[in-house]
Amino acid sequence: MGAAQGSQAQTPNAAASGVAKSEGGFYPGWSLGTRFEGSTSGDGSVYDWAFGGGYNFSHHFGVSLGIPYYFVGTPSTIQAKNQQAVSGSGLGNVGADLKWLFPNRTVTYASTIHLGAPTGDTKKGFSTGHATWNWSNHIEHAWGNFTPFIDGGVGNTVQDTRYFHRPFMTFGYNAQFEAGTEVDAGPFSVSGSAYDVAPWGTQTVVSRVFRCNANAKCGATGKSTNRKGYLNSSVQSGAASLDRDNGFNASVEVKPTKVVDLEFDYSRSVPLRLNTFSFGIGVDLGAVLRRSSLGK
Numbered sequence: 001m002g003a004a005q006g007s008q009a010q011t012p013n014a015a016a017s018g019v020a021k022s023e024g025g026f027y028p029g030w031s032l033g034t035r036f037e038g039s040t041s042g043d044g045s046v047y048d049w050a051f052g053g054g055y056n057f058s059h060h061f062g063v064s065l066g067i068p069y070y071f072v073g074t075p076s077t078i079q080a081k082n083q084q085a086v087s088g089s090g091l092g093n094v095g096a097d098l099k100w101l102f103p104n105r106t107v108t109y110a111s112t113i114h115l116g117a118p119t120g121d122t123k124k125g126f127s128t129g130h131a132t133w134n135w136s137n138h139i140e141h142a143w144g145n146f147t148p149f150i151d152g153g154v155g156n157t158v159q160d161t162r163y164f165h166r167p168f169m170t171f172g173y174n175a176q177f178e179a180g181t182e183v184d185a186g187p188f189s190v191s192g193s194a195y196d197v198a199p200w201g202t203q204t205v206v207s208r209v210f211r212c213n214a215n216a217k218c219g220a221t222g223k224s225t226n227r228k229g230y231l232n233s234s235v236q237s238g239a240a241s242l243d244r245d246n247g248f249n250a251s252v253e254v255k256p257t258k259v260v261d262l263e264f265d266y267s268r269s270v271p272l273r274l275n276t277f278s279f280g281i282g283v284d285l286g287a288v289l290r291r292s293s294l295g296k
Contacts, residue, residue, distance in 0.1 A: 025058075025059030025060050025101045025102070025103050026056040026058070026059050026060065026061075026062050026099070026101055027056060028056050028057070028058055028059060029055070029056060030053070030054070030055050030286060031053060031054045031055070031056065031062075031064070031284075031286045032052075032053045032284075032285040032286040032289070033051075033052055033053075033282060033283060033284050033285050033286065034049070034050065034051050034052075034282070034283050034285055035049075035050050035052075035280060035281065035282040035283070036048075036049045036050075036280070036281045037050075037162070037165070037278065037279060037280035037281065037282075038071070038165055038278065038279065039163075039164055039165035039166075039267075039276045039277065039278040040073075040276070040277055040278075041167070041274050041275060041276040041277070042075065042274065042275070043075070043167045043209065043228075043230075043231060043272075043274060044072065044073060044074050044075060044167040044208065044209035045071075045072065045073035045074075046070065046071075046072050046073075046160075046165040046166070046167060046208055047070070047071040047072075047073075047165070048068035048069060048070045048071070048092065048165070049068065049069050049071075050066050050067065050068035050069070051066060051067065052064055052065060052066025052067075053065060053066070054097070059101070060100060060101055060102060061098075061099065061100055061101075062099045063096070063097065063098055063099070064096070064097045064099070065094070065095070065096050065097075066094075066095055066097075067091060067092065067093075067094045067095070067119070068091075068092040068093075069089070069090070069091055069092065070088075070089060070090060070091075070092050070120075070124075070126050070208075071089045072088050072089065072124070072125070072167075072208050072209060074209045074210075088124045088125075088211060090120065090121050090124050090126055091119065091120060091121075091126070092119070092120040092126045092127065093116040093117055093118060093119050093120045093126070093127050093132070094116070094117045094119045095114060095115065095116045095117075096114070096115045096116075097112055097113070097114050097115075098112070098113040098115075099111070099112050100112075106141065107139060107140070107141050108138075108139070108140050108141070108142075109137070109138070109139055110137070110138040111135070111136070111137045111138070112134075112135070112136050113133070113134070113135050114132075114133065114134045114135075114136070114155075114159070115131070115132070115133050116131065116132040116133070116157070117131060118130055118131055118132075122206065122212070123211060123212040123234070124208070124211055124212075125168065125169060125206050125207050125208035125209070125210075125211070125234070126169075126208070127169070127206075128157065128169050128170070128171040128204065128206050129171075129206075130156075130171050132155065132156055132157040132171070133155055133156060134153055134154070134155030134156075134157065134159050135153055135154055135155065136151060136152070136153035136155075136159075136176070137151065137152050137153060138150075138151050139151075145183055145184050145185060146181055146182075146183055147181060147182045147183075147184065148179075148180070148181040149178075149179070149180060149181065149182065149193075150177075150178070150179045151176070151177065151178040151179070152175070152176070152177050152178075153175070153176050154173070154174070154175050154176075155173075155174060155176075156171060156172065156173055156174075157169065157170050157171055157172075157174075158170045158174055158176065158197055158199075158243060158245070159176070161195075161249075161267075162251065162263065162265055162278065162280060163249040163251065163265040163266070163267040163276070163278055164249075164267040164269070164276050164278065165276075165278065166208075167207065167208050167209045167230055167231075168205050168206060168207050168208055168209075168230040168243075169205070169206045169208065170199075170203060170204065170205055170206070170243045171203070171204040171206070172199055172200075172201055172202055172203035172204060172240075172243070173199065173200055173201050174197055174198060174199035174200070174203075174243075175197075175198045175199075176195070176196070176197050176198075177195065177196045177198070178193050178194070178195040178196075178249070179193060179194060180192050180193025180194065180249070181193075187254060187255045187256065188252070188253070188254055189252075189253045190250075190251065190252050190253075191249075191250070191251045191253075192248070192249065192250050192251075193248070193249045193250075194246075194247070194248050194249070195245075195246060195247060195248070195249060196245070196246040197243070197244060197245040197246065198240075198244065199240040199242075199243055199244055200240050201240065202237065202238070202239070203237070203238060203239065203240060203242045203243050204235065204236070204237050205224075205229065205230055205235070205236040205237075205238075205242060205243055206230075206234070206235055207229075207230035207231070207233060207234050207235070207236075208230070209230065209231065210230060210231060210232060210233060210234050211234065212234035212235070219235055223237060223238050223239070224236040224237060224238040224242060225238055225239075225241065225242065227241075227242065227243075227271060227272060228272070229242075244271065245269055245270075245271055245272065246269075246270055246271065247267060247268045247269040247270045247271075248267070248268045249265065249266070249267050249268075250265065250266045250267075251263055251264070251265045251266075252264045252265075258284075258287065259283060259284040259287045259288050259291075260281075260282070260283055260284075261280070261281070261282040261283075261284075262279075262280070262281055262282075263279065263280045264277075264278070264279050265277070265278040265279070265280070266278070
């Protein structure tokens with residue numbers, strides 16, 4: 001379900017959803033998963049390895065908790081211009097999801113409320129220093145192998161997605177939209193979509209590829225309008241235009257087994273003029289443990 005994937009940077013998808021692609025909805029009971037994913041572009045590389053667990057109370061409602069460990073790489077061309085533009089690694093924000101799923105032959109609806117605690121290092125760009133929330137909604141309808149979908153949500157941070165781990169984090173109110181279609185052919189599926197991020201009010205951008213000096217207080221100086229300021233400043237503050245975004249996504253997903261999920265993604269940000277290539281490897285540890293138990 002696309003709605004569950006909006007927060008997979010914080011909560012591994014294999015553990016967070018536990019979704020059966022049928023009208024049955026969630027698999028009731030405990031879930032456990034791990035996922036390694038990330039993005040690389042000309043502005044840097046952001047990867048995370050996340051673990052998560054949860055409990056589905058019914059076919060329609062579940063909760064989950066997860067935490068990522070980040071690995072950030074900064075291009076040598078950027079490092080040569082500024083010594084503070086360095087690579088780094090560390091724990092991110094602890095995230096919790098409340099999930100609802102209502103599958104139907106006519107229209108399937110899924111909704112997720114994601115809550116994030118500021119446990120990551122702000123000087124490394126792994127947290128904005130604020131508690132965050134996002135409410136995402138997903139609607140889809142299948143015609144044979146084709147499944148058009150529409151996603152919409154609001155929050156006080158722009159979430160990473162399966163297509164785009166941004167080289168920065170944001171704090172400020174915004175709405176996010178995505179619409180596209182998926183073509184499912186057994187273990188293989190491909191999808192394409194367009195997205196839009198519409199912020200309002202004051203926005204703060206915390207860079208992941210430009211580290212704040214360890215002895216300095218991280219903070220924005222004045223109002224910025226530089227969309228690429230995250231390459232040479234640890235913290236920026238400005239109007240809604242600072243992190244407004246839109247573009248296109250494409251994805252190929254492969255499920256070699258029922259417990260392993262592989263995907264390869266591409267995203268084009270029009271305002272940032274940025275091409276991003278991403279990947280994801282997810283393992284449903286809960287299903288692996290259940291199979292081992294049954295085999296004994």
